Amino acid sequence: MGGRTRRRGDALLAVVHQAVLDELDEVGLGRLTMEGIARRAETAKTSLYRRWPSPEELLLDAIAAAYPVETPSPAADDLRGDLIRALELMIEWSRHPTARAVQAVLAERHRHPELVDALYSRVFEPAGRRFTATVLHHYAEVGQLDPGLITPVVEDIGEALVMKHAIDTGEEPTPQRLAEIVDQAILPAVHECPTRR
Amino acid sequence: MGGRTRRRGDALLAVVHQAVLDELDEVGLGRLTMEGIARRAETAKTSLYRRWPSPEELLLDAIAAAYPVETPSPAADDLRGDLIRALELMIEWSRHPTARAVQAVLAERHRHPELVDALYSRVFEPAGRRFTATVLHHYAEVGQLDPGLITPVVEDIGEALVMKHAIDTGEEPTPQRLAEIVDQAILPAVHECPTRR
Structure with missing residues (x-):
């Protein structure tokens, strides 16, 4: 791990959540990759894949955490x-930065309908719908x-x-x-x- | 005027209104010009300027006409x-195509606040506000x-x-x-x- 302090648990999670939001702001939903997020979070792509199957899942997780x-x-x-x-x-x-992420997801409904569905069913619904x-x-x-x-x-x-x-x-x-x-x-x-x- | 039939009054107006909407769809609000609209409507830029001081005014007029x-x-x-x-x-x-134009104007509020104000005061308000x-x-x-x-x-x-x-x-x-x-x-x-x- 070179000279870096190993970050674990909540601290690493917060860094990864911030990284996906920053990456979304910079490259947009269509070009969001695990590679870009990993680079920004200074972590290994494989360690992200252990927890999230896709960058979209990671994004949903970041949105849900702040909702x-x-x-x-x-x-x-x-x-x-x-x-x-x-x-x-x-x-x-x-x-909150995740509100901008929600707007970005809604604006891409035609390209990512399943992500919009997941936003409602896995973020808004569990938080009380409205x-x-x-x-x-x-x-x-x-x-x-x-x-x-x-x-x-x-x-x-x-x-x-x-x-x-x-x-x-x-x-x-x-x-x-x-x-x-x-x-x-x-x-x-x-x-x-x-x-x- | 070459071999073209001269279009007058409502017929020309409808063509010019359609031209500003098509031009907006293609180039976006930031690059809307009288030149582009005139080319699309197959009319002279000077004749557009006789009626509208700017492409934004022409756009508002097209939106109002269909509201x-x-x-x-x-x-x-x-x-x-x-x-x-x-x-x-x-x-x-x-x-209606003008609804997409309204969305385009609202999406550019930060760059064109005066156009958004005009949309409300000169289109929505006279049509009954809401x-x-x-x-x-x-x-x-x-x-x-x-x-x-x-x-x-x-x-x-x-x-x-x-x-x-x-x-x-x-x-x-x-x-x-x-x-x-x-x-x-x-x-x-x-x-x-x-x-x-």
Whole structure:
């Protein structure tokens, strides 16, 4: 191993994860190789292959490692606040390098449909499908929301409006806008009489 | 003019609009020139400059010419149907070549912020801001909806969920999904008691 300190476990994993993201930024998804990642991480290609069958699998692993899961109030006594925090978590994640990697994967859907499928089934689904969905199902489980109202469309409202705002303005929604998304779109969809509370 | 028939008015305009879209597809926004558009339209660059000060202005004009405006039922007696038709109109538009041009402009926001601003202020705003917004305001004007509920967030719900579906699946929403977007997200946001109707 020459004069280098041997890196093990989490430290090596973090270096390899960073290397795949940097390599993706530089060469793009179509030219991502184990060789390039190994060179960047200063490790052997064979040691990467022992853990990941392909550079795409390594990329998914890096994305999954950084993907957050929202944690609703255990007592389920602050639906509005928990929804706002879930959207804040989404925005925080969107600043992480893996968010750019997710965009790169989605932009190449036609060339890599199986990778997009894996992104949803192995990253987003295990993390709760959508931001706000874990919170909504938590409140349904304790009987505060009608579970029948928490449909795929309703799970999507928060993410959709945050993404739409970014597409329209090129900017993150303000805290004020996040509160409006929760008050004017998500809460009405899960309450029977939101405007009369 | 050699042996060519002189094209005037709408016929020439349609040719020039098509030429700017084709040129954009081929060379991209950064290399769009009056020269390239004129060559493709088989017309003189000077005659383009008589009408449009820049290729970007010509592009905006082509996008605006194809951008649809929804028409709510005059009697305002079918809110749900009018909302579904507004989203259908959005999907129909998304298949038009100008929809690809809009995506190209949005993707270059950092390089052409003023063009993105013009797209919103001179195309989307005059066409009613967002799909479903014209319908919602129409029903508010005749007293069937509380105008205070039709906020920018609520105007955005339909477009946001249609776009989100396309990003997640790479496909257009089915008629079933459009109806769910209207029933589960838009109507609850503008009704006091949607689930008890």
